[in-house]
Amino acid sequence: MAEIVIWGAGRVGRGIAADLCRDGQHELTVVDASETALEQVRDRCEGELRTRCADLSDPAAARASAAEHDLVIGALASRLGMTALRAVIDAGRPYCDISFMEEDPLELDRAAREAGITAVVDCGVAPGLSHMLAQRSVDDLDRADRVTIYVGGVPRERRWPFEYKAGFAPRDVVAEYTRPVHLREHGRETVRPALASRELIDVEGIGTMEAFLTDGLRTLVRSLEVPNLAEKTLRYPGHAELMAVFREAGFFDEQPRRVGEVSVRPIDLFSELVFPLWSYRPGEADLTVMKVAVEGERRGAAVRDEWHLYDAYDPHTDTTSMARSTAYPCTAVARLLLDEQVPGPGVIPPERIAENPARLERVLTSLRERGVRIGRRETNPAE
Amino acid sequence: MAEIVIWGAGRVGRGIAADLCRDGQHELTVVDASETALEQVRDRCEGELRTRCADLSDPAAARASAAEHDLVIGALASRLGMTALRAVIDAGRPYCDISFMEEDPLELDRAAREAGITAVVDCGVAPGLSHMLAQRSVDDLDRADRVTIYVGGVPRERRWPFEYKAGFAPRDVVAEYTRPVHLREHGRETVRPALASRELIDVEGIGTMEAFLTDGLRTLVRSLEVPNLAEKTLRYPGHAELMAVFREAGFFDEQPRRVGEVSVRPIDLFSELVFPLWSYRPGEADLTVMKVAVEGERRGAAVRDEWHLYDAYDPHTDTTSMARSTAYPCTAVARLLLDEQVPGPGVIPPERIAENPARLERVLTSLRERGVRIGRRETNPAE
Numbered sequence: 140m141a142e143i144v145i146w147g148a149g150r151v152g153r154g155i156a157a158d159l160c161r162d163g164q165h166e167l168t169v170v171d172a173s174e175t176a177l178e179q180v181r182d183r184c185e186g187e188l189r190t191r192c193a194d195l196s197d198p199a200a201a202r203a204s205a206a207e208h209d210l211v212i213g214a215l216a217s218r219l220g221m222t223a224l225r226a227v228i229d230a231g232r233p234y235c236d237i238s239f240m241e242e243d244p245l246e247l248d249r250a251a252r253e254a255g256i257t258a259v260v261d262c263g264v265a266p267g268l269s270h271m272l273a274q275r276s277v278d279d280l281d282r283a284d285r286v287t288i289y290v291g292g293v294p295r296e297r298r299w300p301f302e303y304k305a306g307f308a309p310r311d312v313v314a315e316y317t318r319p320v321h322l323r324e325h326g327r328e329t330v331r332p333a334l335a336s337r338e339l340i341d342v343e344g345i346g347t348m349e350a351f352l353t354d355g356l357r358t359l360v361r362s363l364e365v366p367n368l369a370e371k372t373l374r375y376p377g378h379a380e381l382m383a384v385f386r387e388a389g390f391f392d393e394q395p396r397r398v399g400e401v402s403v404r405p406i407d408l409f410s411e412l413v414f415p416l417w418s419y420r421p422g423e424a425d426l427t428v429m430k431v432a433v434e435g436e437r438r439g440a441a442v443r444d445e446w447h448l449y450d451a452y453d454p455h456t457d458t459t460s461m462a463r464s465t466a467y468p469c470t471a472v473a474r475l476l477l478d479e480q481v482p483g484p485g486v487i488p489p490e491r492i493a494e495n496p497a498r499l500e501r502v503l504t505s506l507r508e509r510g511v512r513i514g515r516r517e518t519n520p521a522e
Numbered sequence: 523m524a525e526i527v528i529w530g531a532g533r534v535g536r537g538i539a540a541d542l543c544r545d546g547q548h549e550l551t552v553v554d555a556s557e558t559a560l561e562q563v564r565d566r567c568e569g570e571l572r573t574r575c576a577d578l579s580d581p582a583a584a585r586a587s588a589a590e591h592d593l594v595i596g597a598l599a600s601r602l603g604m605t606a607l608r609a610v611i612d613a614g615r616p617y618c619d620i621s622f623m624e625e626d627p628l629e630l631d632r633a634a635r636e637a638g639i640t641a642v643v644d645c646g647v648a649p650g651l652s653h654m655l656a657q658r659s660v661d662d663l664d665r666a667d668r669v670t671i672y673v674g675g676v677p678r679e680r681r682w683p684f685e686y687k688a689g690f691a692p693r694d695v696v697a698e699y700t701r702p703v704h705l706r707e708h709g710r711e712t713v714r715p716a717l718a719s720r721e722l723i724d725v726e727g728i729g730t731m732e733a734f735l736t737d738g739l740r741t742l743v744r745s746l747e748v749p750n751l752a753e754k755t756l757r758y759p760g761h762a763e764l765m766a767v768f769r770e771a772g773f774f775d776e777q778p779r780r781v782g783e784v785s786v787r788p789i790d791l792f793s794e795l796v797f798p799l800w801s802y803r804p805g806e807a808d809l810t811v812m813k814v815a816v817e818g819e820r821r822g823a824a825v826r827d828e829w830h831l832y833d834a835y836d837p838h839t840d841t842t843s844m845a846r847s848t849a850y851p852c853t854a855v856a857r858l859l860l861d862e863q864v865p866g867p868g869v870i871p872p873e874r875i876a877e878n879p880a881r882l883e884r885v886l887t888s889l890r891e892r893g894v895r896i897g898r899r900e901t902n903p904a905e
Contacts, residue, residue: 299770300766300767300770300771301767381764381767383683384683384684384764387682387683388683388684388795388796388799389795390795396791396794396795397794398786398787398790398791398794399786399787399790401784401785401786402784403781403782403784403786403791404781404782405791405795407781407782408779408781408786408788408791411779411780411781412771412772412773412779412788413771416771
């Protein structure tokens with residue numbers, strides 16, 4: 140029996156714990172700084188589960204926790220991602236993480252190699268599964284010209300004025316709308332503003348959505364040798380324009396502004412007013428959709444290869460589709476790690492999971508067994 | 523020679539002073555609390571003009587100033603409108619005002635009657651000329667069913683993200699978007715939210731504009747016996763939705779909100795960030811458009827009677843169309859007051875000017891001579 144520790148008892152952490160609990164094959168411990176969050180995770184899991192209240196922003200505590208287990212799963216806030224990765228390397232334990240840290244995790248690749256451990260990072264839905272699917276499609280072509288990843292989480296009900304709720308920390312959502320976007324165009328690495336290059340696309344089961352550039356490619360910009368490479372976020376139409384207006388007028392600014400007698404950061408007032416409107420009500424349904432579109436050539440013929448993912452809120456376990464679709468790629472890779480099926484040692488980006496088609500198949504089967512709909516369709520773009 | 527005093531040397535006050543100066547028939551004095559504003563008015567006027575620096579928010583100062591002149595013209599900020607009206611009544615001087623005070627000026631009607639003076643209020647473009655044109659069309663029909671006043675000032679150049687600049691105090695613009703709208707529907711006085719009942723209308727010389735309810739009918743709600751009566755503001759399409767989102771999210775709130783360590787009124791931060799984007803640059807052109815549409819019946823036939831007004835920034839005198847189209851109805855009525863052509867005594871709403879067609883004709887001729895385009899078109903709505 141492997142001893143697994145899950146760091147973080149937020150929405151995704153709870154989804155990971157519940158899923159691994161159902162396996163009945165591991166000794167599971169969940170660590171979080173919040174006793175309330177730990178209570179929720181105990182309520183959610185059917186089976187044996189230990190919980191421990193500890194502050195993992197303390198590197199020594201994280202290292203000690205890692206050292207006590209065979210495998211560490213990271214589901215902490217993005218700002219704690221790098222500290223967590225350092226701690227598992229120091230403790231010499233295999234790792235699988237969904238934190239989507241702002242820093243470049245590959246900077247610790249050498250340290251991970253030296254420690255002889257395998258750490259799979261960015262292992263959620265996007266980045267994560269998105270990169271695996273892109274890698275697989277590119278490998279299946281003789282030449283790939285263009286990869287576009289479309290992905291988004293939205294509430295099922297569209298309510299004015301934002302028609303949006305945040306499936307994860309709303310500050311991280313705003314960061315997606317402000318952070319410069321790194322992509323590849325005509326073979327060159329380029330930087331473009333977020334919210335740009337808007338287009339409408341029809342999504343099965345939802346209808347017409349709007350797609351716009353955000354910075355989610357990460358390692359893929361360098362690891363995938365495709366001349367045109369972009370990630371676009373999906374929302375209900377109109378959201379990008381609204382966010383662009385707020386950004387342009389300065390409401391996302393982090394710099395304090397003088398307002399009468401006081402000084403205030405515009406983003407703080409925006410958070411105060413808007414984030415309550417972006418909060419899911421208890422039991423409110425969300426949807427997660429992803430399309431990975433790869434264009435290229437096989438045996439002289441133009442090919443368009445598309446992956447489609449659709450997932451919805453699970454009312455039986457009160458699990459958001461955002462938590463489900465993020466947790467299940469992570470638990471699938473955790474099982475591969477336990478079976479020593481992941482290449483290493485080093486810091487491994489998710490696309491490398493797909494280098495072996497059978498390995499990707501295990502991940503996809505795992506997601507489908509849990510009700511996440513994933514399809515693939517190849518068309519001739521000339522038709 | 524009549525001795526006229528103009529209170530206020532803002533954009534509209536300057537326009538009034540310059541226009542009356544060209545008459546060469548009056549002794550003119552302009553009073554303002556700002557020496558800079560008085561300097562600008564002296565620069566603008568070709569001819570004799572006295573200026574006096576005084577604070578007219580002091581009732582005694584206002585009363586003394588009124589008492590020294592034969593006629594008072596009010597072009598002060600809306601918050602000073604009621605004080606000014608009281609002062610002219612106390613001093614017993616005829617008055618013509620464009621301040622668009624928030625209070626109901628008719629509350630002072632009895633006092634004005636007792637003092638034996640005539641005070642024409644709301645005497646700009648809308649309210650003002652708008653009410654005169656509506657009154658005229660209603661009088662020309664056997665039965666009027668519907669009066670809709672469409673009016674707006676916009677920059678000639680449409681620039682993202684707001685495609686709007688404020689021709690008068692931007693706080694007063696926001697007040698238009700938040701103040702409940704008083705109108706008449708099916709014979710009943712009703713209150714509706716501002717920014718509601720949006721529609722697109724085509725405006726000659728501009729293109730498609732958006733119209734939405736604002737609270738500008740004032741006295742007309744009671745004085746005009748028409749079952750359907752509404753005022754709508756005109757903007758470039760999309761502005762109302764954007765303003766409705768800001769309002770809904772709370773950015774127009776006057777109540778302070780706790781933000782971290784400080785307390786801030788959301789409207790104050792909105793003003794700080796957005797009002798600079800709503801400011802006309804020096805020499806930037808604005809447009810003013812108005813349509814007064816009256817539907818009814820004459821000799822058993824359905825009739826639609828429409829007035830159209832169009833005015834543009836005057837680059838030669840650097841006068842905005844907002845100042846021109848507000849100042850010229852006021853100066854026209856001031857001349858009528860000097861000729862004792864206005865009914866009274868009492869507080870007179872602008873629609874009463876139009877009770878006499880020849881009197882309205884003098885106002886219209888005066889505007890046309892100054893380059894404001896005004897047309898009238900009668901159509902059969904069944905065709």
